Amino acid sequence: xxxxxxxxxxxxxxxxxxxxxxxxxxxxxxxxxxxxxxxxxxxxxxxxxxxxxxxxxxxxxxxxxxxxxxxxxxxxxxxxxxxxxxxxxxxxxxxxxxxxxxxxxxx
Amino acid sequence: xxxxxxxxxxxxxxxxxxxxxxxxxxxxxxxxxxxxxxxxxxxxxxxxxxxxxxxxxxxxxxxxxxxxxxxxxxxxxxxxxxxxxxxxxxxxxxxxxxxxxxxxxxx
DNA sequence: TACACATATGAGTACATACTCATTGAATAA
DNA sequence: TTATTCAATGAGTATGTACTCATATGTGTA
Numbered sequence: 095x096x097x098x099x100x101x102x103x104x105x106x107x108x109x110x111x112x113x114x115x116x117x118x119x120x121x122x123x124x125x126x127x128x129x130x131x132x133x134x135x136x137x138x139x140x141x142x143x144x145x146x147x148x149x150x151x152x153x154x155x156x157x158x159x160x161x162x163x164x165x166x167x168x169x170x171x172x173x174x175x176x177x178x179x180x181x182x183x184x185x186x187x188x189x190x191x192x193x194x195x196x197x198x199x200x201x
Numbered sequence: 202x203x204x205x206x207x208x209x210x211x212x213x214x215x216x217x218x219x220x221x222x223x224x225x226x227x228x229x230x231x232x233x234x235x236x237x238x239x240x241x242x243x244x245x246x247x248x249x250x251x252x253x254x255x256x257x258x259x260x261x262x263x264x265x266x267x268x269x270x271x272x273x274x275x276x277x278x279x280x281x282x283x284x285x286x287x288x289x290x291x292x293x294x295x296x297x298x299x300x301x302x303x304x305x306x307x308x
Numbered sequence: 309t310a311c312a313c314a315t316a317t318g319a320g321t322a323c324a325t326a327c328t329c330a331t332t333g334a335a336t337a338a
Numbered sequence: 339t340t341a342t343t344c345a346a347t348g349a350g351t352a353t354g355t356a357c358t359c360a361t362a363t364g365t366g367t368a
Contacts, residue, residue, distance in 0.1 A: 101287040102280075103213030107326080108206040124345055137327065139346055144325095149288065158335045158344050166286045172279065173209075179273045180208040181256065214356080231315060244357065246316055251355095265314050265365045 104148040105173065109133055110141050117151065119170050121163035211255040212280065216240055217248050224258065226277050228270035 104110065109131070116122055116130035128138050142162060145151045150169070151162045164170060211217065216238070223229055223237035235245050249269060252258045257276070258269045271277060284290070 097215070098280075098284050098287060098289055099213055099215040099218055101213075101289075102209065102218075102283060106206055106208075106210030106213045108204070109326080111206055111209075125343090134328080135345075136329075136347090140327075143346080155335090160345065166288075169283075169286050172282055172286060173205075175279055175282075176209060176276075177205050179276050179279060180205060181273075182205055216356080232313095241358080242315075243317090243359075247357075250316080262365090267315065 101148055101150070104144055104150055107141070109137060110145060110150075111173070113138065113141055113145065114150070114164065114170065114173065117162055117164055119164065119167045121154070121161045123156075123159040123161050125159070127162065208255050208257070211251055211257055214248070216244060217252060217257075218280070220245065220248055220252070221257070221271065221277065221280065224269055224271055226271065226274040228261070228268045230263075230266040230268050232266070234269065 105114075112131040112133065113127055116127045122130070124135070124138060124142065127133075127142075128135055131138065133141075142151065145162075146153065149165055152165045154161045154163075212221075219238040219240065220234055223234045229237070231242075231245060231249065234240075234249075235242055238245065240248075249258065252269075253260065256272055259272045261268045261270075
């Protein structure tokens, strides 16, 4: 059974927000996601699995690559709204609304 | 200190969603929240604490009562949007108190 | 004062989750 | 075939979190 709490919980992690930010509203291969987020391959794969299972992302294979995209592209903007509502509007990036939204840490 | 992932994580729990639903866009005393959610006093208090600390709710004392409200009332609608985007509009959650969040109307 | 009511808090527990490392599988090219 | 690249998976660990029970604190009234 689908569960809203579970879905939202799957959004509430810095690494997964970084992945969502990397994907944006188009799509990305896993390799691209790894490069953009600077997270390890294993960790990206680990998170993509739960994001697949909660329906946040869907996949398409193209040769050796697997492309991920948001199942609902509007989700990207909604997370931006959440960020604004949470009071993050004065963070680093008002001009690039969705960049500072994702406050993921670099390694 | 502020952290979007932490904020969203604090939304991703069924008990806390129930509390948010109970509060709605106005405010409620803890006693009212307990009655509406049918959660234990201790558990409600436990969750309200983390919701206070993440800035989801704010409080006002009135005599022996402490009233809680959403710091940002728009959050209520946004959760409805998330629910719709997640594809819950026809979910079994119709029978539960979470339903009204699920069926929040767009502006 | 004493008492009742409203709410918060500390301790303890069981489970969930994020992460790393090592390995495996799947697709392609030489 | 072998080798290479892309991606997923299993095991192990450490931390986080949701919850319960008992207790404490705050507030108003008799």
